[in-house]
Amino acid sequence: MPESEWTMTEADRLVLSAVMDLIVPSSDALPGAGEMGLAEKAEELAGQIDLYGEALRRILDALSLEPSARAEGGFAALEEDQRIAALKALESNMVKHFDKFVDLVYIVYYSDERVHEKVGWRTGPLQPRGWELPPFDPTILETVSKREPFWRRV
């Protein structure tokens, strides 16, 4: 995170988790991103990559200043439609940081093996496994090969 003195409080972690559940809500197979316990991963990645660290800090800062959240005892205590409205406001007012923040949530969510299993993605590195594909079969050229050469002579 760019501002080295900035660290997340327990309250921030609660808010982050609640926000993550809104960004990627529960599906038929899995709970939401926050409920899956991925806030810690998001915090870790944000600590490694400035771009995401700054986005996370700005978004949490902005949510802590959100008037309705202050009145009600914190973002996590708001009704769901109020939370969504607060996020939508950030999305239009803080385009760049919100954008990176959503990327951060998606990155940790779609790095998780449980999610890979759910969406049918083979987890792990691409190599050395690769994929088997049938070798090129020239019979597929039958139609296009019949065409007269049409490149422009000069």
Added chain:
Amino acid sequence: MSITHPPTDILILGSGASGAAVAWRLSNSGFNVVCLEQGRWIKPAEYPNEHEDWEIQARTNWAFDPNVRGLAEDYPINVDDSPIDPLMFNAVGGSTIHWTAHTPRFHPSDFRVKTLDGVADDWPLTYDELEPFYDAYDELMGCSGINGDPANPPRKERPMPPLPIGPDGERMARAFDRLGWHWWPSDSYINSVPYKGRLACNNCGNTGLGCSRGAKGQTDVAIWPEAIKNGVELRTDSRVFRVETDQNGKATGASYYDADGNENFQPAKAVVLAMNGVGTPRIMLNSASESYPDGLCNSSGLLGKNLMFHPYAMVSGLFDDDIKTSQGALANMILCQEFYETNFSKDFVRGYTYQVARSSGPISTACGYMFGRVPWGADHHAEFRRRFDNVTVLGVIGEDLPEEHNRVELDPKLTDSNGIPAPKVFYQLSSNSRRQLDDAIANAETALREAGAVHVLGTALLKAAGWHLMGTARMGDDPASSVVDRWGQAHDADNIFVVDGSVFVTCAAVNPTPTIGALALRTADYIDRERSDLKS
């Protein structure tokens, strides 16, 4: 104080697609060659494909965009005045580490656009003159493909058969057949079978991030080992800041910073610039001197100007069948050149190629690359499912015409980690290119629907698409309207050569690297034949 090295015959700046080819060719003929490269060697085990977090690395320390990576060996680029971001990689192998190795050739007509269509300029050479060097570069890098393409002239047998086109490629090919449109298996510098001690591709899918199998034609594995065996000294972590010249304007060598930040001078009989279409004009502009007040060899005033990018549109078809579209080399299945040549009934000149490409992993799908991000919130899962592992992309490569206002300059403030001025890129999409892309988007939708796509999403102009950097030190016969001659030799100094995409007069509607490599080999051949004065 500057460290001065023993002199060499040929000093090459940059170790990518072009610099490596020149080093190999001239060292084969007994020239002493030193190459300065600002980056380092990358070990195959470092490539993201070997790591679980490869998709995260693709967006951070392995991003295509040097401004996102921000590594010490990268230089920043000011893109405030460009809707397209230049992309490149800085290491031994240059951008061939990152490239997807899709390797079509220019068509004969591409060298004659002024004569044929009355636009831009003709090249000072023909397809026929370049053909043997295309063949040689194909052989060197390892080309997979097949003869018989009706859209291109007949040519020598490729060293390897085509890569598998996969069920997704077949689906698209059959759609083109039904429409009566051209298509052909893509030429690729990717091994379809083992080649010269390198393994065959195993279709892992992520070609754009370095191939740890050595199956992709990257110059660090395809060319450098042999060049080094020939005696070339490849000096890494060496960042050039100026080409030095004498009072007659001839090059005496180049000054650079080593890894410890010390200034070094490498004297040479000739200097070959191969730092790509942005890096080369940057260093030439930074080499202004008494002999060259406006930048090295810039008597024409055209250094840095006429930047061409190949503006890209991407049209994606979403399918609802079981074909997995992430399996196989990312952008290497088939291409379509039905609309390649000028059609005078249309409202634009020149034409375009469709490069048919695959999809990537779950993070790229969610965060979006070819088209926008999957929305967050209640609709997220349904929309993700619609887009994941079932997308075929028609990438539109349109011919961008050269315009002087599209250019590279030195930024007055921004610098790299050594304090060398960074480039600033100025680029505006021309109305011709816009109309060309719009036509391509409409036709792409027709083709994707014919193939069975249930939804079609398009990106009218991809920002992160400055893969091809061309035109900024153009070649020509007239010193008033070009920076280098037909051999890549500067008009202003007979021992300064440019061999990267900077020399392009026009950019055709195909990926440029086979043409860059062929031109580089041709320049090296010229030096070997005609410039024995440069050999000790």
